[in-house]
């Protein structure tokens with residue numbers, strides 16, 4: 001089975017990938033490299049919107065484990081994604097890509113509030129819309145925000161750019177001999193509890209028939225390759 005070409009895509013950018021080789025925060029060189037890859041994808045004719053994660057700065061679950069109130073910690077995590085969104089906007093605009101940041105938590109001085117129809121209009125005008133602050137609700141992750149925005153924006157697919165090159169039958173960082181799937185059904189991912197993405201995101205994509213392409217964004221040039229249907233990735237979709 002080959003991978004189809006997807007025109008309008010939602011790119012979920014891992015917060016952790018923005019660290020580059022570091023252990024925390026935002027690496028400007030890595031952010032610029034990703035911006036160049038996004039610009040290249042636009043030049044190739046794809047329409048893109050982006051959801052950025054926050055794992056390079058703060059994750060709610062980790063905060064809760066250290067004693068923070070869970071909902072408060074999640075809000076802190078969402079604020080982390082706003083920083084990443086602004087960093088990505090800066091990198092994209094530096095190379096001439098028109099962008100808008102829309103935040104699910106209104107922050108009038110630095111971004112637009114999330115307004116679906118307005119985001120759609122930006123996309124029609126060729127702008128890259130960067131969705132910040134996840135869903136705006138605690139107890140969720142940016143994977144679910146990505147699935148939600150992909151559905152709202154009528155995207156053909158959700159591309160999850162992360163630090164592994166696909167979906168495995170076990171976490172490859174814990175089990176080095178895990179097997180990578182080329183294609184896998186949504187229901188199998190859920191039934192086998194494969195945690196490359198959270199279950200709510202997978203279920204939302206399944207119910208709205210939005211394929212998920214999981215690929216390694218840390219590898220230079222990979223976004224272009226997977227968009228062209230090449231390179232290493234896993235496609236998660238409804239089985240025929």
Ligand SMILES: Nc1ncnc2c1ncn2[C@@H]1O[C@H](COP(=O)(O)OP(=O)(O)OP(=O)(O)O)[C@@H](O)[C@H]1O
Pocket residue numbers: 013014015016017052053054055056142143161162163164166167168169170171172173174194195196197
């Ligand atoms: N079955 C699996 N197949 C592939 N990866 C898996 C699997 N189970 C767990 N993982 C882990 O899922 C991780 C990717 O998801 P994770 O939610 O941690 O990051 P992200 O969403 O890309 O980043 P961030 O939270 O920083 O935005 C991988 O690093 C991998 O170790």
Ligand SMILES: O=c1ccn([C@@H]2O[C@H](COP(=O)(O)O)[C@@H](O)[C@H]2O)c(=O)[nH]1
Pocket residue numbers: 015052053054055058059060061073074075076077078079080081133134135136137138139140141142143145
């Ligand atoms: O809808 C959402 C999205 C995110 N959060 C919090 O933000 C952090 C960072 O997001 P990642 O998806 O882990 O990169 C997440 O750990 C949550 O604490 C949220 O509460 N709601």
